Amino acid sequence: MKDTSVYENYRDAVVGSIIDLAKVHDDIVVLDSDLSSCLGTTEFQKEFPDRFYNCGIAEANMAAVAGGLSSVGLTPFIHSFGCFASRRMYDQVFISIGYAHRTVHIVGTDPGITAQYNGGTHMPFEDIALMRQIPGLIIYEPSDIRSLYELVQQVYATGQSSYLRTPRKGSTRRYGDDVEIRLGKAITVRDGSDLTIIATGVHLVSEAEKAAAALEAKGVSTRVIDLHTIRPLDAETITKAAAETGRLLICENGRYPGGTGEMISALLFKEGISAKVDFINVGERFGEVGSLSYLAETFGMTADNMVKKAEALM
Amino acid sequence: MDSRELEKLKKEALDARVKIIREIASFGSGHIGGSMSVVEVLTYLYYHEMNIDPSRPDWPERDRLVISKGHSGPALYAMLAKKGYFDESMLSTLNQGGTRLPSHADMTKTPGVDFTAGSLGQGISAAVGIALGQKIRGCDAYTYAIVGDGESQEGEVWEAAEAAGAWHLNRLIAFTDINGQQLDDYTENIIPMHKLDQRYDSFGWNTVEVENGHDFEQIAAAIAKAKEEKTRPTMILLHTVKSYGYIPGEGIKANHSMPVSKEKAEEAIAALLEREGGKA
Numbered sequence: 238m239k240d241t242s243v244y245e246n247y248r249d250a251v252v253g254s255i256i257d258l259a260k261v262h263d264d265i266v267v268l269d270s271d272l273s274s275c276l277g278t279t280e281f282q283k284e285f286p287d288r289f290y291n292c293g294i295a296e297a298n299m300a301a302v303a304g305g306l307s308s309v310g311l312t313p314f315i316h317s318f319g320c321f322a323s324r325r326m327y328d329q330v331f332i333s334i335g336y337a338h339r340t341v342h343i344v345g346t347d348p349g350i351t352a353q354y355n356g357g358t359h360m361p362f363e364d365i366a367l368m369r370q371i372p373g374l375i376i377y378e379p380s381d382i383r384s385l386y387e388l389v390q391q392v393y394a395t396g397q398s399s400y401l402r403t404p405r406k407g408s409t410r411r412y413g414d415d416v417e418i419r420l421g422k423a424i425t426v427r428d429g430s431d432l433t434i435i436a437t438g439v440h441l442v443s444e445a446e447k448a449a450a451a452l453e454a455k456g457v458s459t460r461v462i463d464l465h466t467i468r469p470l471d472a473e474t475i476t477k478a479a480a481e482t483g484r485l486l487i488c489e490n491g492r493y494p495g496g497t498g499e500m501i502s503a504l505l506f507k508e509g510i511s512a513k514v515d516f517i518n519v520g521e522r523f524g525e526v527g528s529l530s531y532l533a534e535t536f537g538m539t540a541d542n543m544v545k546k547a548e549a550l551m
Numbered sequence: 552m553d554s555r556e557l558e559k560l561k562k563e564a565l566d567a568r569v570k571i572i573r574e575i576a577s578f579g580s581g582h583i584g585g586s587m588s589v590v591e592v593l594t595y596l597y598y599h600e601m602n603i604d605p606s607r608p609d610w611p612e613r614d615r616l617v618i619s620k621g622h623s624g625p626a627l628y629a630m631l632a633k634k635g636y637f638d639e640s641m642l643s644t645l646n647q648g649g650t651r652l653p654s655h656a657d658m659t660k661t662p663g664v665d666f667t668a669g670s671l672g673q674g675i676s677a678a679v680g681i682a683l684g685q686k687i688r689g690c691d692a693y694t695y696a697i698v699g700d701g702e703s704q705e706g707e708v709w710e711a712a713e714a715a716g717a718w719h720l721n722r723l724i725a726f727t728d729i730n731g732q733q734l735d736d737y738t739e740n741i742i743p744m745h746k747l748d749q750r751y752d753s754f755g756w757n758t759v760e761v762e763n764g765h766d767f768e769q770i771a772a773a774i775a776k777a778k779e780e781k782t783r784p785t786m787i788l789l790h791t792v793k794s795y796g797y798i799p800g801e802g803i804k805a806n807h808s809m810p811v812s813k814e815k816a817e818e819a820i821a822a823l824l825e826r827e828g829g830k831a
Contacts, residue, residue: 266684266687287687288687290683290718292714293713293714293717295710295713295714297672297676297706297707297710298676298679298707298710298711298714300676301673301674301676301677301680301707301711302676302677302679302680302683302711302714303680304666304673304676304677304680305617305666305676305677305678305679305680305681305682305683305684306680306681306683306684306687307680308658308665308666308677308680308681308684309611309681309684309685309688309690310611310684310688311684311687311688328670328673329670329673329676329707332667332669332670332673333666333667333670333673333676333677336659336667337657337658337659337666337667337677338658338659
């Protein structure tokens with residue numbers, strides 16, 4: 238098993254995982270869009286100078302170029318900030334990757350409020366909803382360095398296209414080698430019987446763990462689920478939690494329409510599982526500039542807000 | 552090009568035109584204008600230039616063609632059928648439910664289609680990706696692409712152009728089908744596409760003008776020039792007539808997509824054969 242302690246932050250883990258794949262698979266190529274120094278795909282370029290191309294500030298072209306590369310047997314990983322990797326190049330991802338049945342791995346960095354000081358223009362809240370419209374596309378948002386490294390490996394092995402949501406900065410190490418990381422299988426970070434917090438991504442899973450500890454102290458047994466794979470959705474773990482705890486708080490660093498909250502609500506309704514449900518998301522607001530803590534406070538993505546909402550569900 | 556080869560190409564082009572008219576008439580309407588304007592370039596590529604094997608449409612070392620103006624699908628299908636990628640009888644399934652011949656070229660459905668197009672601007676980017684991929688793979692195959700002049704209003708065409716120039720993709724040979732018309736009107740009356748030669752030149756391309764895009768000798772000379780190029784991609788500017796050979800559509804504004812009844816098709820074919828002095 239890979240020793241992921243060598244990675245200082247998420248960006249190193251993503252690029253490190255792609256480099257490790259490229260050492261074994263000569264079909265892997267990387268395209269960036271003038272953000273290679275931000276993610277560190279420059280490290281890939283150093284190792285594989287003939288398999289890296291910087292497409293410049295032209296994301297739409299990059300996505301369709303990737304479709305073309307895929308049609309001659311290469312497997313591109315392409316990077317931009319999540320806002321551009323979804324909204325800006327959407328039709329190209331839809332047609333020249335999705336509709337054309339190409340395999341391309343899209344790395345969208347700085348999801349939601351993790352875009353921080355780049356502000357509202359750079360804050361993708363709707364990327365999950367957009368990418369969900371593309372049949373067969375895997376969507377994932379790991380919550381720590383090890384799961385990030387492992388899931389990049391597993392996604393490549395599927396041969397399907399994917400969209401990765403990940404922050405670049407930070408170094409949360411949540412999972413030891415004893416925890417199984419499996420694409421499509423949510424991780425129950427902590428068990429509980431009164432309520433389940435379902436969270437996606439580093440920030441919200443960490444806040445959910447804090448909230449669960451606080452709720453436990455108040456006598457509310459709280460389960461925490463790390464929904465690292467948004468699509469395909471782990472219906473089994475979610476419906477089991479809903480049936481067993483009867484209350485769900487679904488937290489996402491994004492928008493409700495088309496997001497995980499709406500997806501899970503529809504699942505429960507279809508399966509006929511009645512549970513009390515509440516949500517944490519950005520609602521009808523656009524993003525804005527600020528520190529992670531300011532933005533978390535502004536959009537209610539805090540352990541305190543989770544506790545408040547959880548108590549209201551009880 | 553000797554006269555026998557020239558006559559053969561002319562005959563194949565005429566036959567392709569007849570097939571395209573009947574193909575579109577089998578459905579009752581379709582993109583006749585932009586299909587007819589690219590017949591000579593397609594005929595030349597498929598009958599003379601491209602290194603292909605119709606019995607192996609997925610052969611990795613083949614030359615590839617991306618019809619970025621994906622609505623020219625019917626012209627491409629007629630050519631692929633003629634070359635034996637699939638049976639000619641399939642042409643009459645154009646746009647019918649369950650067909651393998653949708654109005655816009657689709658690589659997942661049609662044997663011999665090298666890339667999907669239909670959302671304008673994307674095909675040329677994909678062709679750049681294919682040419683880049685061949686370079687990465689160390690494959691000497693050529694990548695061809697056909698872009699529309701109206702399509703060139705899409706910003707993505709220029710994103711693709713700047714990348715191909717920067718990456719020195721000299722085995723990318725593209726054509727702009729300058730038929731001077733788009734869906735709504737003459738391109739001149741919408742957003743004129745002036746000085747395409749200078750535009751591509753400034754993007755680091757080799758540019759070659761073909762004054763008559765229906766003349767095989769001019770097309771041949773342009774491609775020969777493109778293949779001499781060692782560092783730059785080539786854009787061949789093909790001046791064509793929209794709907795050329797479907798006479799009811801020639802010289803009119805509304806010839807992008809037209810209703811073509813079976814009766815009208817046969818009349819048009821008879822008129823074409825009379826004009827060209829040939830037989831289908």
